[in-house]
Amino acid sequence: MNISGIRRSWMLGLVAGALAGACAGPASAQEAQGRASEDGSGLRFSGFGTLGASRVHAPAGWGFRRDLTQSASDARWRADVDSRLGVQANYALSERWELVGQVIARKRGTYAHDSDAVEWAYAGYRLNADWTLRAGRVNVDSFLMADYRNVGYGFPTARPPVDLYGVLPTTLDGMDVTRSWIHADVQWRAKIATGRASIGDVDSAPQGDVHRLFAVMASREEGGLLLRASYAHMRIDMNPPVEAMNGLLQLASLPVPAAAAQASLLFRRAGARSHWGTFTGFGLRHELADWQWSAEWVRMAAEPLIRQTSAYVVVGRRWGDWTPFVGYGRTHDAMPALVVPDWQTTLAPVLGPAGAAQAQELGAAATAAVNAARALQSTRLIGVRWDVHPQAALKLQWEHVDIRPIGSSLWSRANGAAGRAHVVTAVVDFIF
Numbered sequence: 001m002n003i004s005g006i007r008r009s010w011m012l013g014l015v016a017g018a019l020a021g022a023c024a025g026p027a028s029a030q031e032a033q034g035r036a037s038e039d040g041s042g043l044r045f046s047g048f049g050t051l052g053a054s055r056v057h058a059p060a061g062w063g064f065r066r067d068l069t070q071s072a073s074d075a076r077w078r079a080d081v082d083s084r085l086g087v088q089a090n091y092a093l094s095e096r097w098e099l100v101g102q103v104i105a106r107k108r109g110t111y112a113h114d115s116d117a118v119e120w121a122y123a124g125y126r127l128n129a130d131w132t133l134r135a136g137r138v139n140v141d142s143f144l145m146a147d148y149r150n151v152g153y154g155f156p157t158a159r160p161p162v163d164l165y166g167v168l169p170t171t172l173d174g175m176d177v178t179r180s181w182i183h184a185d186v187q188w189r190a191k192i193a194t195g196r197a198s199i200g201d202v203d204s205a206p207q208g209d210v211h212r213l214f215a216v217m218a219s220r221e222e223g224g225l226l227l228r229a230s231y232a233h234m235r236i237d238m239n240p241p242v243e244a245m246n247g248l249l250q251l252a253s254l255p256v257p258a259a260a261a262q263a264s265l266l267f268r269r270a271g272a273r274s275h276w277g278t279f280t281g282f283g284l285r286h287e288l289a290d291w292q293w294s295a296e297w298v299r300m301a302a303e304p305l306i307r308q309t310s311a312y313v314v315v316g317r318r319w320g321d322w323t324p325f326v327g328y329g330r331t332h333d334a335m336p337a338l339v340v341p342d343w344q345t346t347l348a349p350v351l352g353p354a355g356a357a358q359a360q361e362l363g364a365a366a367t368a369a370v371n372a373a374r375a376l377q378s379t380r381l382i383g384v385r386w387d388v389h390p391q392a393a394l395k396l397q398w399e400h401v402d403i404r405p406i407g408s409s410l411w412s413r414a415n416g417a418a419g420r421a422h423v424v425t426a427v428v429d430f431i432f
Helices: 003-024 029-034 242-252 259-271 347-371
Strands: 042-057 084-092 097-104 118-126 131-139 169-184 185-200 209-224 224-235 276-289 291-302 306-317 324-335 373-388 392-408 419-431
Touching: 131 242, 209 392, 242 347, 259 347
Parallel strands: none
Antiparallel strands: 042 084, 042 419, 084 097, 097 118, 118 131, 131 169, 169 185, 185 209, 209 224, 224 276, 276 291, 291 306, 306 324, 324 373, 373 392, 392 419
C-alpha cells in the first residue's frame, strides 16, 4: 500500500472513532451498557486511546518500533510509536447472541491494508454460563495482553514489552470456543481456536501468511494470581520474491556441490516453501496488596525459518495514584546467521564472469534478507505511572536497548551491526 493508502487507513480509523464518540456522547461504556434493554439486547460503545511522544537515540538510520506492523522512521522525536485511537461497539441481539467490532486508528507500515484498521469483527454466541463461541476476526488469545495490548490504560508500562510483543500477531480470522468455570474459588478458562493470521515486517514487504492454525489455551486465576499456558501449531508461508527464489533453485541444481548446497540452504532459510511451526507460551500476573508483577515466556519454532525465544518481567509498586515500575526483556533467535557465499570465484568456470557476478549479487541479497530477520536484543526499562483521573493515566518511561550483531530485525532500516539505544517516552492513556 502506498503513502496515500496509509493516510486513508489512518483517517478511516479516526472517522470511525469520531462517529462512535459522537454516538456514545459523554457516557461511559458502563452507562451505555445500563441503557440496554431488559431482554439483553442493546448497543454499547466504548473506546480507548493513547497520546504519546518518544525521544529515540539510536544508531544512525535506525527506526524504533513497538511492533513490526509500524512504518519505518529514523526521526529522533516520534509521536507515532504509541499514539492510537480505538473504538469498540457491542450489539447484543439477545441474551445469547452478540456482535462485536473494534477499529483502531494508528500509523501502519507501507504494505498494510485498509482492513487492518479493523481489529475485531466477530459474532459471539453464549451457549450457557460456561461456554462461548466466537467467529470472525478475533484476538489471538495466546498472550497475557491479548485482550488489551492496544489499550495502554490496562497496563503499567508505556507499551507492551517490545522484545516479546514486537513480532506477535494481533488478530485471527477464524473462530474459537471458550469454557469458563469456577471451582473452589478458582476461576478456570480453557480455549481452542483455529484460523489464519498475518506475520512479518509490514514496512519492508507484504506480510507472510499463517494458516491451518490450531491453538489451545488454559488459565487459572485465584487471589490475584493469574497463570496462563498456550500452544499453537500452524503452517507458515513467507512469500519471498519469486524471481529470486527461482534463481536460487537454478543455482542449487548446478554441478558444483559447495555452491549448490549454499544455494539450497539460502532457498530454505528464505522461506520459499511452507513450513510447519509451533508456538509455546507461559505467563503469569500477580497482584498482591500494592505490588504487581507480570512475566511471560514464549518460544516460536519453524525451522529453518526461526527458532526464537522471548521473555520479560515487569515489577511495579503502587503508592496512592503513583506506580513506579522496572522491567527487563530479552529475545534470541537461535538460528545461525549466514555468511555471504563466494560465488564470484566458485561459479566463474561454470557460468562465466558475468553469470558468476549475477549469482554473487543474488547470494548477497538473499543472505542479507535472511540475516535481517534475526532478533537478538535485550531491554532494561524504568518508569512511573500516575493515575491522574479514574479513566486516564500519565506515564513516563526510559529504556536502554542492547542489540547484538545481526539481530536488529525489530528496528526499521537497521544495518545488522551491534548497537545501543535509549528511548524516553511520555504517554497519556485514556478510556471512555
